[in-house]
Amino acid sequence: MILQILINGILLGGFYALIGVGFSLVWGVTNIINLAHGAIALLGSYITYYMFQNLHLDPFLSLPFSFILLFIFGYLIQRYIMNYVVKAQIFMLLILTFGIEIFLVNFMTTFFSADFRSVTPTYAGSSMEFAGVVVPYIRFVVFVICLVVTIIMGLFLEKTWIGKAIRATSLDLEAAMMTGISPRKIYSLTFALGSGLAGLAGSLLSLTQAFSPNIAGGLTLRAFIVAILGGLGRVEGAFLGGVMLGIIETLSSFYIGEGYKNAIAFGLMVFMLIVKPSGLLGRKYYAEVKH
């Protein structure tokens, strides 16, 4: 049974990683704590839901749409709203993203209604079983997608010019500007990437549970824990943080009680902030306060 619990935790962790990675990237690079992250993810859930419901499109095939649409959405938000206040105090940015969150949640409530939705394709619930351990296909695929996305993101940041520019901007803004990198463009791109990844997470979320506009806050909170655990701005960190959170939740639920799992997850976050505020893989210069 314990093996099953561990595997459950890892599979769940894959999803947490995906919701956390975009959040962590945006925070690490642009120093914006994006409180609208969960709401943006839900937009992805609705894209998948409506494509499935109206066009009978397989939920996994809607992933590219979700990513691209929210990539554009994120770019526009950063380019035409956030960039105007990005030099202001961090407090102003918090208020701004909080405002965007409220707007998005109410927008979704108005146009998509507050009813809970879920996407259930015909193959939902099928699972493979070996040695008494059950691995549900959908959760497994979600995990694999998260892993692949993490690897691609890691390569992108390491190998491409834009990736390097993003990292350079997060490490030393002034030096990056001296080499001809335009922080405005990099910020917009990073935020767009973060939103696109949130959209992916949202699309996958619609398969495993029910969602409505008002679970946005809960999603942001998960992303927050993942980012703190893993270390800001680090893609591998977010993945590790996500899997860790998943395992902690399932283990504490098994040994201590399902009712305590949230308390334990948050307790761990506080512990991490005290012991190693930069997170498991975070380094000192990532996400230093620049303002």
Place this chain on the structure above:
Amino acid sequence: MKKLCLVILFIVALITNSYAADKIVFGASLSLTGKLAKEGNLVKDGYELWKEVVNKKGGINVGGKKYLVDIKYYDDESDPNRGAKLVEKLITEDKIKLILGPYGSESVFATSAITEKYGAIMVQGGAAADKLYTRGFKNLFGIYTVATEYMSDILEMLKDKDPKPSTIAIVYSNDLFSTQVAQGAKAKAQSLGYNIVLFQDYPKGTQDLSTVIVQIKSKNPDIIIGCGHFQDTIVIVKQCKDYKVNPKALAFSVGPTLPDFVDSLKGDSEYIFGAAQWTKSLKYKDPVFGSNAEFVKLFKAKYKEDPNYHSAGGAAAAVIFQRAIEKAGTFTDIAKIREALSKYDEETLFGKIRFDSTGKVVGKSMAVIQILKGTQVTVYPEAVAEGKMVYPKPAWK
């Protein structure tokens, strides 16, 4: 101008007062705006339909004389404290002592304290909290099955089925209402001789219940009962299928009765049971509307949509109030009306209604619905049901 207004008001007051002699006026403070506006207005729809039907028949028969009905409404803006003030206004300024209940446990809790204080009387069809009936009040009567008895009828219904279920797992969200439902279900299951193999709470709005499902699977119970909210109900169903947990019956307190349930789960929603205060297909008779079916028909004609249990609860509360007044032979003597209510025993559109000494409804069964071929079918109480239930539940496809 001000003076003129006052004069007109005075005249209007005089006219309504002189009318009052041939009229019975009820009072109601409802949430017509604010977060409970939807439910509040649905209850009002129920009251209004009742008023229309009664007045069409000539009114309430009190001691051989017929009195027309009127209802004075106030809007509590979804604030229980404001509701309490408005009920006080109804009693002290408008001199109305017959109070129809608001919607929501908090509102009924607050306003019934006022009716009790002033010796007025309230019949409510809009709140299911147990705490309403533990204060020793004499003048509050409620027709919703209370939280702790929510799952009783499902357990009763399943106990003698073949193959006979013996083990049961109960999982519940750790908010107040769900906890009460779960504790009630546990007590009832024990008294019926079921063996409870798991009794587990989980945090409200959780995104993953895999650990709980794995624990359930290791116990392999005949029945799984979920007491939570729509979101966690969906997670439980999905993960039960993921982990191939196949109980003989799967039942929830909240979820299956909502139209989004089938929409969200598609084929996986089949054969799942849900508890309902009332459904529109119950074949009950009713002393005012004739029958539940007739009530549904009239409601549809008036409002162009199907009634749900909010409206039915409102209409039924009013029907019972009316019948008690007729039996008491007075609409001014509160003590006699209370007497008639405590002896009340009649079939209404909401079920067979009796009250215990605390004013809580007894004898009314919860209806049980089962999802069959993508629609909700009322399968219990069997005498008034529309279809036969499927048991044991076939394994997940």
